[in-house]
Amino acid sequence: MPTSPIRLAVFVSGEGTNLENIIRHFAPSPTVEVALVVSNRPEAKALERARNHGIPTETVGRTMLNEEESAVMGLLDGIDYIILAGFLLRIPPYLITAFPRRIINIHPSLLPKFGGKGMYGRYVHEAVCAAGEKESGITIHFVTEGLDEGAPIAQFSTPLSPGNETPDSIAAKIHDLEQAHFPEVIARVATSHRKG
Ligand code: GAR
Numbered sequence: 643m644p645t646s647p648i649r650l651a652v653f654v655s656g657e658g659t660n661l662e663n664i665i666r667h668f669a670p671s672p673t674v675e676v677a678l679v680v681s682n683r684p685e686a687k688a689l690e691r692a693r694n695h696g697i698p699t700e701t702v703g704r705t706m707l708n709e710e711e712s713a714v715m716g717l718l719d720g721i722d723y724i725i726l727a728g729f730l731l732r733i734p735p736y737l738i739t740a741f742p743r744r745i746i747n748i749h750p751s752l753l754p755k756f757g758g759k760g761m762y763g764r765y766v767h768e769a770v771c772a773a774g775e776k777e778s779g780i781t782i783h784f785v786t787e788g789l790d791e792g793a794p795i796a797q798f799s800t801p802l803s804p805g806n807e808t809p810d811s812i813a814a815k816i817h818d819l820e821q822a823h824f825p826e827v828i829a830r831v832a833t834s835h836r837k838g
Pocket of ligand 1 (some may be wrong): 656661
C-alpha cells in the first residue's frame with residue numbers, strides 16, 4: 643500500500659545553497675518531500691529559492707519562535723523532520739521536545755572543534771584558518787538543547803594546507819562537502835525511521 647511521503651521543513655537564515663541542493667535532491671523522490679521552508683529573515687535569499695521551486699514558505703522571527711509555541715507548532719503540523727540548513731537562531735526547548743531526534747543540523751566544522759556560541763558560517767572558517775588546522779569538515783547531527791552538542795549522525799573531512807589556506811578557500815572545500823553529503827544523510831535518517 644503506498645504511504646505518504648516523509649515531510650521535511652527546512653529552516654534557513656541566509657543564502658540557501660544547502661536548501662537548493664536538498665530541494666533538487668528530493669524533487670524526484672516519492673518518499674521524501676520538502677514541504678515547507680521557514681526563515682527568520684524575510685529577505686533571505688533562501689526564501690526566494692524555495693519560492694522558485696513552488697515550495698511554501700513562512701517567516702518566523704526570534705520572538706515568534708520563542709514565544710508563540712502554538713502558532714509555530716501549527717505551522718509544523720504534519721512535518722516529520724526539521725532540517726537546519728544554515729539556520730542561525732537557537733531552537734527552543736518545546737520544539738526539541740516535540741521533534742525528538744527529528745531535528746537535524748549541519749555544522750561547517752568537525753565538532754566538537756569550532757562549535758558553540760558565535761561559531762557559524764564564515765566565523766568558523768576564519769577560526770579554523772587562524773588555528774592552522776590540518777583538516778576541517780562538516781558535522782551532521784541531531785539537535786539538542788546544548789548548542790552544537792547533539793549526537794553526530796555523520797562527519798566528513800577534507801585536508802587543509804596550513805599556511806596556504808584562506809577562510810575563502812576553506813569555505814569552498816566545506817561547501818563541496820555539504821553539497822556532496824547532506825541530502826543523502828537526511829534521506830538515510832528519514833527513511834530508516836520509516837522502516838523501523
Ligand atoms: C553552511 O555552511 C552551514 O554549514 C552553516 O551555514 C552555512 C549556510 O549556507 N551553518 C552553521 O554555521 C550553523 N552553525 P547556505 O545558506 O548557503 O546553505
